Every structure is written in C-alpha cells, then in structure tokens.
Amino acid sequence: MDDAATADGARTETGLIPQPRGTRPGEGAFLLGPDTALDAGPGTEATAAWLRGTVGAATGLPLPPRTTGDRTGEDRTTGDGATGDGPDAGTIRLRIDEETADALGPEGYRLTADSSGVTLLGGGAAGAFWGAQTLRQLLGADAYRRAPLHPGQRWSVPAVRIEDAPRFAWRGMMLDVARHFLPKDGVLRYIDLLAAHKLNVLHFHLTDDQGWRIEIRRHPRLTEAGAWRERTKLGHRASPLWDDRPHGGYYTQDDIREIVAYAAARHITVVPEIDIPGHSQAAIAAYPELGNADVIDTETLRPWDTWGVNPNILAPSDTTLRFYEGVLEEVLDLFPSQFVHIGGDECPKDQWRASPAAQARIKELGLADEDELQSWIIRHFDSWLGDRGRRLIGWDEILEGGLAPGAAVSSWRGYAGGIAAAQAGHDVVMCPEQQVYLDHRQDGGADEPVPIGYVRTLEDVYRFEPVPPQLTPDEAARVLGTQANVWTEVMDNQQRLDYQVFPRLAAFAEVAWSQLPPPEDRDHAGFTRRMDAHYHRLDALGVDYRPPGGPLPWQRRPGLLGRPIEGSPPNV
Template sequence: MNFKKNYILLFLLIACLSCKKSEVKAIQAQIIPAPNSLKLLKGQFLLSSETHLIYDEELEPVVAYWKSLVTSVFGLNTGKSNIIRFVFDDAIQNPEAYRLNVKPEEITINASSSKGAFYAVQTLIQLLPPEFANGSLNTDGIYIQNLKIEDEPRFSYRGMHLDVARHMYPIDFIKKHIDMLAMLKMNTFHWHLTEDQGWRIEIKKYPKLQEIAAYRDETLIGHYSDQPHQFDGKKYGGYYTQDEVKEVVAYAQERFVTVIPEIEMPGHSQAAIAAYPQLGCTGEQVEVATKWGVFEDIYCAKDETFDFLEDVLDEVLELFPSKYIHIGGDEAPKTRWKTCDNCQARIKSEGLKDEHELQNYFITRMEKYLNSKGRQIIGWDEILEGGLAPNATVMSWRGTEGAVEAAKSGHNVIMTPTSHCYLDYYQSDTDDEPLAIGGYLPLEKVYSFNPIPEELNEEEAQYVLGSQGNIWTEYMPTEAQVEYMAYPRILAIAEVNWTKSENKNYENFVTRVENFHRRLDVLNINYANHLYEIEGGMTSENGRSFYELTTLTKGKDIRYTLDGTEPTLNSEVYTSQIPITESVKIKAAVFNSEKQLGKTFTQTINYHKAVGAKITIDKEPHKSYPGSGAEGLINGISGSDTRYGDKEWLGFWGDDIEITIDLGKEKKIKSVETIFYNANGQWIYIPDGVQIGFLNSKNEIVFPFVEQLFEPITRNTWGINFDYDEWFITRYIVFKIRNYGVIPEGKQGAGNKAWTFIDEIIVN
C-alpha cells in the first residue's frame, strides 16, 4: 500500500517537473529578405526573463515594441544577467540601415533612427522560433546564434498594393497584412480605395459615395472571359469609415509603414458617377459596375468635377499624412470626351491638341492642387500620355517603357510591371490552381526581377525609387485567397527591394522560403506551397531531343514514369535528361525516403515532325514574355490555355512577325497547325491575319502563301490549321503573322498596341 502511495507521489513529481518550460536552442539564421552582410560567430546568447534592456531615448519607440513581444513570452522583463542594448548611432547615414551584433553576453543594435532599429528587431525576430512572434512560445529561454549583421536596403521605396474596391476585407486583415510587410522590411502599403466596382472610403461631404457608390447590385461569377456573363444576384459592398482609416494609418505608422491611398481619376470612376451623375460627360444615371474591365464613363473635365475631387482630396489628406497621394490615371477611354461639349470646350480654351493632352491637363491640374497642399502625386504610366505633369512620380506597370521614358525625363519611378509584379497572375501551371485573372508568374520569375531597366545609365537609374507588388482582387473574394496569391511571392518582392543583386541567390532563397513556411503556419497565413513541384523542359542537341526535370528543393528525389502511370517510391529515380524519340506522357513527383511530397507533374510530349528542327523569327519576343525562345514553338509541348505567361507562350507587343521553320531536309507532311492566345482584358488579341507558305530545298514555292482562318479552341485560345488532302514534300514552312494593331475605342485596352501570343507549331 505504501509502495503504491509513494509511486503515485513520484509520478506526480515527474509530471510537475515535465510541465516546466524548456529552453529553446538556437535556430539557423535564414532571414528574409537576406541581409547584405552576415557573419556567423561562435557561441550563443540566452534571451530570457533575466535579459536586461539598455537604450538611448532616440530609439525608445522601438524598445517599447520589442518589450511588448518579449513580455508576451517571458512576462515582465526585469533581469540583469545579460543585455540587449539599443544604441543611437548618427554615424550610420542611411536612416533605414542598422547593425546587429549578437555576442554571448550582449546583443547590440546600432541605428541612426527608430526605423533602422525597427528593422534590426525584425531581423532579430527571424532568429527566434516562429512561435515567438505570436506569443505562443512556452519556454524559459531562447538561444540566439552569435553573429554580426550590417544591413541597409537597396531601394527607398519597398511597396505592396492591395485593391479593396473589387473585394473588401476587414480592418483586422488589413492590420495582419501590414504586420507582414513590416516583418519583411517593406515600408509602403498602397491602398487602392476607389474603382468602377466600388468606393471604399468615407467622404463626409458627399454621403452618396457611402450610400450608392460603395455598393454594387451583383458580382460577376466565374471568369470575365466566360461567355455569356453570369452574375450572383447579390448586393455587395461597404466602405471604411474615417475612424477605421485613421486606425489603420496609426497602426502602420507604429510599424514604420507608410500608407498611400489611391483615389482613381479620371478613369475607373463609374462608381462615383453612379452616385453623382453630373460628374460624368452625359449626366445620365449609370450603375456601379458589376463586372470587371474598363468602362467608358469617366470623370468629365469640367469645373464641377474638379471641385468635387478637390473636396474629396481635402478629406483624404486629413486621414493620410503620406508624402504621396496616388491618383490613378490609368485606362481612361476618351470616348465620352470626344463627344462631350464641356471637354471639347476645355480643349479649345486651354489650347490643347486632343483628348490625350486633355488627360495631361486633368492630371496636371490635380497635381498642382496637391502640390499646394504640400503633397506629391503618383500615377500609373498612362499619365505620360499627352505629356507628364511637372512633379509626378510614375508607377510603371505596362512593362518598363514608361519607366525608362520618365526616368530619362528626370521623374521618379516605381517599378511594378505586370510581367514580374502582378500577384493576381497564376503562380503554378497545375490544373487545380484557384481561378485567377490569367498570366503566369512563378516564384522564380518574381525573384529574378531587377527594378533598374537596362536602358538607364547610372545617373538615370537614380530616379528608380524601388518596386512594388500588386494584388488586384477581381478573383479574390476572401482573405484566404489574397494570402494564397501573395505568399510566398511577396517574400521574393521583399528581397528584390532590400537585398543587393550581388547578394541574391535563388537556390538559397528557396531554402529560406521552405523554412519560412513554418513561420507562416504559426501566423495562420494561407500560403501557396509549390516548392515540391517539378519543372520540365525540352532541349535539342545535334538533332536529338531530351527532356529535363528539376525541382526547387534540394536533398530529395524525383521519380518518374514514361507510360502515364503514377510515380511511386519504386519508380525510376531521375538522374539525367531523358532521351525523347517518340510521343510520351511523363509523370513525375518529388519524394523523400518515405513518401511523395508534392503534386504529380504531368507532361504530354507530341513528337511531331518539326521537333528539333531549326526555327527563326524576324523579331525578338518581348523581354517580359520570352517563353522558351523560338525553339519553344517546336518542342512538342503545348502551353496552358489559361496561363499565357508560361514558358511555352511567346509574347510580341504590337509587332508583325515572320517565322521560318527549316526541317533540315525535304520531308513529307500533310498538316500544320498552331494556336494563339485571346484575352482581351489583358490586351491580348488574335492576329489580324496569318499566312502560311511552303518552300522546297531550293527555296521554290511548293504552296503559295495562303491566308488561314481562325477557329475558337477554348475560351482563351484560337487556332489555325493548314490541312491538305494529300501528302506533299517541303523543307521550309513560313508564317507571316499580322498583329491586331492599335486596339480601337470600345474594346479592352483601347488606344494601346495589342499583344500577340503564339504557342506550339505542330507539323504532321
């Protein structure tokens, strides 16, 4: 009996001892964005309730922030055993730079401003277990690897954009988003607040903006390209009160994030015109837009409109202390202005040449007003049309051409081209990805972005302030979907903006992203995990074709089959490129020693008669959409019918092109077919026409050039097919492709050059 009693007491004692918090060992330094100088040292620092804080009063705001984090883990921090020292160091010239020195008895943070000290703290947080950030860590102490970091950002502007007009998100989510920007050392939150589909900010002088402009009657179901358009029949909307806006701005300021509001003008203003029809050119009632796209009802260039916008901006300026105010300026069709008496009178009275110069007048007038209030404007690169407002900063999204033009004219530039910065594009080519606007922007392409266009010299490059990722939310109805599209690509944007090019390394970055996933898990962020997916590609050598498989993560096996069956742990391990001599269906997946980690990769290869042939194009594809080069058009692989930016699609902007395929010798063929992308919302149109001709080895015409007709293939693709009744002999196949031209009024992208996207040319 006594034995049993003593046994129970011993068990309880052991149980109580096991409840004691344990110390957490130091974790490997895997910081995002990568510091520009990091040296690992021997030893560790023990962070605990005994750690003492010493600081210079200039850095006290950051010390208070750090205290709040530490207190949530260890309780009140009153110890004396070791030290974290915050040192104000005015010898550090860049206010965002810092030095972090971790030694066994002391951590020293040097900075010349609270902002620099704050970024040092964010680095320090990433040296701690992920659970530290949300206060869920249960421990008596945390060991931190000794190291020395000297760090500063590459660019002064490091931004993320969020559109809340198409879909709106709660204030708590906006704060969560800002927390992550701060962790990643991003300093700007571009809040896109007004659109055709909704007005999201309270303006007290104009209550109909809240009553009418903030709500649409219904919302488009499915993709814009789906025809006929379907709607959900449900009223949607809302707005942020001025008190809520103040709350967000204050929250961001505490984390050294500047909030820049965007109030769209003169285009993307249909919601405001729905509330106040007199602001439009016709004066007629319109509805808040219920589908996506560009609309012809834009602000009229009359005094009443300018009075309205100045009143709106007066209230906006009271809420946002930012140096910059974004005024949009993009996608403003001139259709209404061309037939508007008020606009034509304005053109005449101001001595303007046309409606494009009227847009410049509109933007310049609003800029002067904001300059008079001590602020500067940012606009999308369309503000270059008709001349650039004197002090404007250009946000270049239609490639880099606008940025180059602006920088060469001495204007500041923020880079955000669709090709590398639009996070509403698909990030994987797997079929089960959630619906997105289109395009293809994988993590590696985001990471590869260099915000300095190669056309700029060293002096002109100084006008590039940095870059920004954009999240347009037509197809993101929930917070979880926003996070899925943002992460982990936002990590790449953070490193593009912070880390010097010579210190970037994609393989190392992928390792850090894989580690960072645990941090995202703890913070309850719904990220996309494509690290265990496989990339494949065809290569040709001396007339022979091979297929290569790669994956992002190291230390794992790729196993594959060639007969279309699912790969298993018993399947062949990929070690070198696979010879391709016939049509096959490859399936592959990433495995560790126990199980499959990622999704199964599938690639069908159509080994037709042009695979491995010689191909030339008389124009280079646009540098943003080079695909796999010309050879990618005859590699036996067809691109996605929903992601025109993948490596199988070649994009040309406004160019007529001529393609010649040399089969190497005369061959017997019967048909030639190819496919073009059609996504008018992204300014991609099928060509104005395509001709195909055939020549023999002596360059004699076998068949004269014939105009081919287009046939719809899917909702996004149209094809042509030259199919002759009998076999014939040819060596050279020549395509002459006429670009759609300048997009006319009334169509998506009006006034801009159309894109041509072409995929696999199949010869049988």
C-alpha cells in the first residue's frame, strides 16, 4: 500500500507510481517560494539542471543555486533529514551519499521533506535523478506542465520520508519505429515518459521488413531506398484496406547522437536493434545481393507494405557478414550501450532449404541443418561484438541450434525461452507477449481501435511477474529485468501509440521497479486509487491514454480490421 496516501486521506491524490519501497508520512509540508534554493552536491548537477528545466518551468520558480557544504552525516543522525532553521532552510538539497549507496545501490535514494526543506540522498547519480522524479510527483500534477497555470500559485511537498530502490536493473520499453516511423521529437518525448516512470532502457527497434530507420554512411541506399515504402496496409494483414500514401523516414547519425545523449542525461540506456537474419526485406530491397538471389528475384523487392512473418531473409554469405559488420561498426560508434540487439526472431528458412548456396554453406561448415546455420550467424556476431567489448542480445529464437555463451536472450514467446536460457547460464530480459505486448488490445469491447491479439487489461499488466517460479535462486539472478514491447503495425501516429502504451506502462513500471508481492496478492485496488492521481499527471503531460471507461470517440478506428479472437496468434 502507499503509506503516505493511506495514512492521511487528504494526501491520497499524491499516490506515487511506481510504489516506493518504504514511505513514512510526517506532519505538515514544505512550501516552495521564489527564494527556494537548489543545493546540488558533486555528481548531482545534471539532476539539478533537470529540476530547473521541468519543475522550475512548471512552477515559475527560479530555484537558484546555493552551496552549503555536505551535512548528510547530520541528516542521518537526526533520523528525519531535517535541515533545521540554519542556512539550509528553504532549500532542496541533492547529494550522492555513500551510506545510501551501500544500503540501496546506485539507483536507490532517500528523500526527506519537512517544513524546512527537502533532502534527497542518492546512492549514485541515477539514484538522485529517480528521487527527483519522486519529488516532482509529490508536487502534484501541475508540476508536469511546461508553464505555470496561475500566477502566485502555492507549491508544497508533503512531509514524508521515502526510502526506495529498484527491483530490476533492466526496466525497459521496446519501441518499434520500423513499422511506423516516429519522428525524433516523438522519440525524445517518449524518453521523458520513460524517465517519469523510472524506466531506464529504451530498446530501439530500428530495422525491419517495412523500413530501415538509421543512417549508415557507408551504405547510403539503406535509407535512400530502404526507409520508404510505397503504401501501407491499414489494420490487420487480412484487411482489404490500404493507405496509398508513401510512408517512411529515418534518423540521421546526428539525430541518433542527440537521442542517445538526451536519454543518458535521464539515466536511460538506448539499446539498438538491427535485425539479422530475418525481418530484413528493407535491407535486401536496398542491396539485393544481401538476399538469396539463387532462389528469388531480389532485384524486384521493395520495403514490405504489409505485416506478418516475411519469407525474404538474408543470404548466409560472406558478403552479408561483411556488410553487417560495417553496419554494426557505425552502430557501435553511435550507441555506447553494453548490449546490441540483433533480432534473430521469426526467420523462416524455406529459402535456405531451396538455396544451393545456403546448402553448400551448411555442408562447408559441417552443420546439421538450417537452424544450426542461423546459430552460426548469431555466434559470428556474438564473437564480433565480444571482441569489441559489447554483448549480443536477441529474441529467444537465437536459442535454436545452440547459443553462444556470452549472449543474452529477450524472452518473448512466453516464459519458456527465458527459463531455458537462464537454466543454461544466459542472462535474460523477460518480455512475454502474453503479458507485456502493449500492441495487444486492452479490452474485449467492440470499440477498441484495431484490436490485436489477447485482451490484456491494466490489471493484467499489474499482475505480471517477470521471474518464473521454476527458476532456482541462482537461475533467477540471471533475469536482468523486464521490458514492455510496443510493436507499431497498427499505431500510425503518436495518439495511437499513446493509447496503446498508456496507462498500462504505469502498471508495468511498478512491476519493474517495486518490490511487489506475488501476483495474486498484489493490491490492485490500491494501485487503482494511486492511478487516480497519476491520470492527472498524464493529462498534464499531454498523453492520449486509454481512459478507464473505454476509448473516446476520436480514439476509435471503426472499419479497420483487427485480430480480435482471444487466444489467436497475436502477430499482425
């Protein structure tokens, strides 16, 4: 339960999401005013700048800097973090604190507010930033606006002591910008939304059959020819309707640098995904020699205009390996993340079975079959990335045919892949489609826009448990964390994206961050009460979420066929 909310009915509207590890309400509140100062200790300067740019903009308060020295030891001995009536009165103090780091880790924090000020102790720079996100929530929904609503508005933080730290190190969302391109400003906006929910990984799905979204300078046709498709299927692939407008776009390398830097300032890691060897028609359309030209006419391929599992996959040739090594060299220059995602999912091998060149490669390498051929490609890039100090991660199909020892697995086809990977000693990110694919419909009603896959409600997501009970403690430690996946086949603009993602991402964020009981014992009613406050924050941020009562008239998409049969294969 949210102790700060339930202990004082007048403060239930400040319910925090995700739920902190420990909350102890106090008496009174800290009132902010024009003279409220921001005292940022070493390592917290970026958080102070963020507070001035967000909370400062919303409140109209300047939050001028003030340096008073390090008194965190005194704060700990008092037990309440109060700064008293001395020179720190009326101050928001930010510190990196060794004791907090020892107790809660680098992403943990302790926040203490009383009538004299706020003291925020972070275990590291990330902890200070996550604590600042909590401070913003405590200020109320209007703190999420970009300018003050009312001149002279009073701002206060309720007296409270919070101790908090995340359950998982990997708390992510995968954003598919290949099916429908999201302009750069939209990506930056989503980074802010992730940060507001204490999520720290953006898995950036940059390439697929329908479009290539990242500039690769040594291979310019990837964006010249691969970033645009002539038309787009409207709704499910069985729909007879088409949008006959060309669709496309891509991020320049400078756009990528900006996105990565913007995310890093918010303690979010951007993990790029470059699909190999399936989901590659856009790349083959740009460079036909990458495809199985001894089986199909690769010269006539164009970026795909519909959805589903595409039969056109990369040829297992040296040309393909060298080409993608060149692509990845540029990717590594742009993304400092430890992990690089190479896809590996939904790779039908019919063309390899029919290809004399592919069969000769299998024989040359002494492989048993086409699954081992895919494994050989994955192992090649695992070694290539490892030689450069990076780690490969891929969808759970990369387990088929054998997996390189250092590779990690994104378990999407349920829990089975993650269980098998963890039991075999591989690190795992749990993202099963049955629980956390946010393109799936949120309700069984007829008004849901382009209903896809399973019904997964806000409560369903809240009861998701990332760690399977079958794992031993040592195996469970292999679960790096979890992420929600957002595939955009039927999300053709920002409003549709918001509708599918929210409010379920708020529930997911609590699953990823908070120390929750088993799914059947979770306090969904309490979460729902806290969401009453959180909807106002989303309103202030301009998020076009699905209302609890169902879609609004402009959120519906009548006449667009989905795949609404419960239990049916969910992929569009």
